[in-house]
Amino acid sequence: MHCDQVSKDRQIENFVKPYEMCCTPYYKLDFSEVTRKLCRDKNSRNEIVANLKVCKIIIVGDVSVGKTSIVNRFCRKMFDSSYKSTIGVDFEMECFEILGIPYNLQIWDTAGQERFKSIAQSYYRNSHVVVVVFDLSKSETLSNTRKWFLDAMHTCGDMLPYVFLVGTKKDLLGGFAYKNAELSAVNVAKSINAEYWPVSSKNGENIDSLFARIAVLTFDDCVKNELLRPREIYIGSNMISGKANRSDSKKNSKCTKC
Amino acid sequence: MSASEMSFEEMQEEIRNQLEKLQIEEDSLQEEMSTIMNQAPFLNEKIKSLKKLVPALKIIEHDAVGLVNTINDISDSSEKISGKIRLLDEARSRVQECQSRVCDLIDLEICSQGVQAAILDSDYEKGAAHVHRFLSMDQSLLQKTANDVENISNTLKSVRTLQDATSQLRALVEHKFNEAVRNEDLVSIERFFKIFPLLGIHEVGITEFCTYLRGKVSLTAEKNLKTAITTPISDKRYNIIFADTLTLLFEGLAKVIDIHQPLLETYYGPGRLFSAVNILQKECDVQVRRIFNEWMKCRQINKKMQQISEISRIGPNSSFSKLERIDPKDLDILIGEITFMHYRSELYIRFIQRKVMADIEIGILDSQKKEECINAFSQALNNSELTQLKHELLSHYLRLEQYFMEESINKAVAMDSVDSSQQTSSMVDDTFFIVRKCIRRSISSGNLDGICAIINTACRVLENDFCDVLRSKLRQGYPSGYLDLTQAYNVLQSSIQQGRLQSGDTEQSRTAFIVALNNADSCIEYVDALCEGVLKEIENALPGMNSNEHGKLESCLSGLSSVTSNLKEIIEYGIQQLRSSVIKPRVNPWVDAFLNISHQFTEEELSVYEAGETFVQTLIMNLESLLSSFKDMLTVANYDAFVGALTTEVTQRLEKVILKSSFNGLGGLILDKEVRSLASYITAATSWSVRDKFARLTQIATVLNLEQVSEIADYWGNHDGALTWRLTPSELRSFLLLRTDFKPDDVKRLKL
């Protein structure tokens, strides 16, 4: 799937910072040098455009915490206050242009109801990002995020995804109540090693930044992996002993996220 | 430059130029003028003919003004006439209204007199017809009419009589209907069903009638369920008896809807099916839940689910053999039954959706009301027990199917067997048979999310479990058979000690390696075929997919392509193993024999050399024997990859030994010949193009076969005859220097 024209607000030139430096395990604050260089150079650009993978994002969390609303706000710029529970899993594609290179996000919006769990679970594997969602105004949904997180980790396979802890419905809480909710949310985020973001799908607060942050983090990894790939083929058909390098690149593909 | 500095000649030149320009300009002006002059007579002619037209135009103008006046007159008079007509219209409609009010009054009289008589006669149809007539009158208008006429009390009395009669009849008909239901009096049931709408109580009628139908459905369903529960195991349909029961229920309901919809539409009007279906759905929900519960109990679903999640929690390969593992074969039939049940539910839901939507479409015209109605209906359907249970069925199905796939593939791998007549082993065919079967079964459930989840599972199992097996088989390596003596002795010793010395030990591990390599290759073909076949089947099974659903499906299917890239990596790994353990140790000494030959030939030596067995002949013979030993063992693609690796090895080694030799002109000539015959031999051996791998070597031979250093200019540079060089200038120089008859100074002086 390709995007022909990317709107202005989906074009990214500068790296996106986390919501708060203190609640993220991902310290990356800028594109890495290689990425910038590869995106500038004409030849490598074409190669990247041709081979760049889509970013697979899976959104999980309790019933009615607002998962679908996040996606609708981000992809369609709309909000519906009536509740229609998701059946099975919904699918959306959205395109960014980062450093001039088109980059697709594939978003899987899962259903919170127990009976759809086995459908949702089949999508954890090979996802680059897991977004665990809770309702800032309902503390029990925050406690359940741990369960969702463990579930994702159990089935995601070798590739460790980026994990985001997202609190929704920020618009419903006053300043004081929010501060309280944030305190416990940050604790949970730290304990599951996730990056914390509070959002509101109703007024759109932080929604675009969240997805932009997801996009730049994974984009940087994906481009760097593109750099590794051709070398691997080169090793294969050359005199240098193939074995040692192969296991190296294997390790690389495990710890980087693309 | 200023004018004073210009020499006279220059000025003269300048002036002459200007003059020339002016002349040219004059000429062109002259020409233009003459064309204009030529046109003058023609234009004059035109003007004359136009002048002739003027009087005619005047006449036309005069006529047109007359016409306008006439039209104005006509429009005025028609305006007057239409005003009168409008008045007439108004008068007529007043008369009509008056007439209808009179009619109403007359009918009111007749109805009020007739209704009582009808009731007394038990002629409910007639009574209801009177009430219907009364209800169709505009009640507020009736009130106004009553005020206008002299005989107020009479009119009001009639109205009151009819109102009383209406409620009397309503109660009576309801009562009679219930009585008919109690007596199972079908004729009366239908008779009174038709009367409800005449009395303006459509909803009551639908409720009463559908409640009656509901009771009938319930009776049959209960009977069916009882039969199902008592079906003996020996019965042919025992294994799908609950799917059968569910099917009977749905078919019964569909029949009820199909039979009564025309009745409903005729007597109640369109747009009311939704209310009827709503009531029947309540019974459907009750019965489906019952069947589902009995099914859960009878098939021990909970126990099975518990076992499965226990097994997946502990991990598939743990040594907890105490755990009772379910044999996937035992689940096969159960999974079939679930998909069948799910598919039936899906079909029935689609059936009522189609029916009700069509009815709303023609029955409700107001677009806002229509939307509200559609929303209410889909909300009700989504919240129905039937839908919930359908989801639960799907959830059970997925967990069982996933377990089935994983366990069956584990079994296929464990029972892998090699048939010496085959290049691959049984686990490939078996595994893809299983994967295909599971995906097919998911397609038969009729649910896209279910299909996608099973495709995802297939990707996971293939990519993890299955590829891991192939990988670990290749990791054992290919015994080269080139052990040195001490190594061989040690192996022998330890084998004897462990009591597992078999003559075919290495032979067996070789076969295992080659088979794993071939398995990986044939898997790639299987995956491609699977992708293509599955997509077509799904498109056939779900013809109405929208673009979003297509995107969903394709994203899941693209997961299979990552299985392919994994497999390619595995093959590459295996070929590299072969290269280092088989190709290298053999090829190197063969190629090194090149060093035993002096390439400084005299004419005489050359003819002697060519008369005997040349280096390249020996090499080709050796390669031939190596290749032929692998040709039949490997799949076509693997064999090509093997030849590719061999070619790389041979060319690189040859390049090295060439660098260690020195040549005269004849030596270079021979080398060029030999490289050519080697290249054409290998090219013929494979379906791939290996030309590219020979590019460097061919160029080296060309360089060494030059007559003179300067001839390099024919090949180097930007002209047509030049080659695309794979050698760097410095490499090229060092090869030129191997020619003992070339002067090093000439070589150094070359401009490259």
Ligand SMILES: Nc1nc2c(ncn2[C@@H]2O[C@H](COP(=O)(O)OP(=O)(O)OP(=O)(O)O)[C@@H](O)[C@H]2O)c(=O)[nH]1
């Ligand atoms: N005020 C407010 N309401 C929200 C917000 N986000 C979601 N909601 C409401 O919360 C309800 C549930 O939202 P959904 O997005 O459908 O929830 P979900 O997590 O997708 O639920 P499932 O699909 O059943 O798992 C809806 O009524 C939304 O209108 C928010 O940011 N602010």
Ligand SMILES: [Mg+2]
């Ligand atoms: Mg949702």
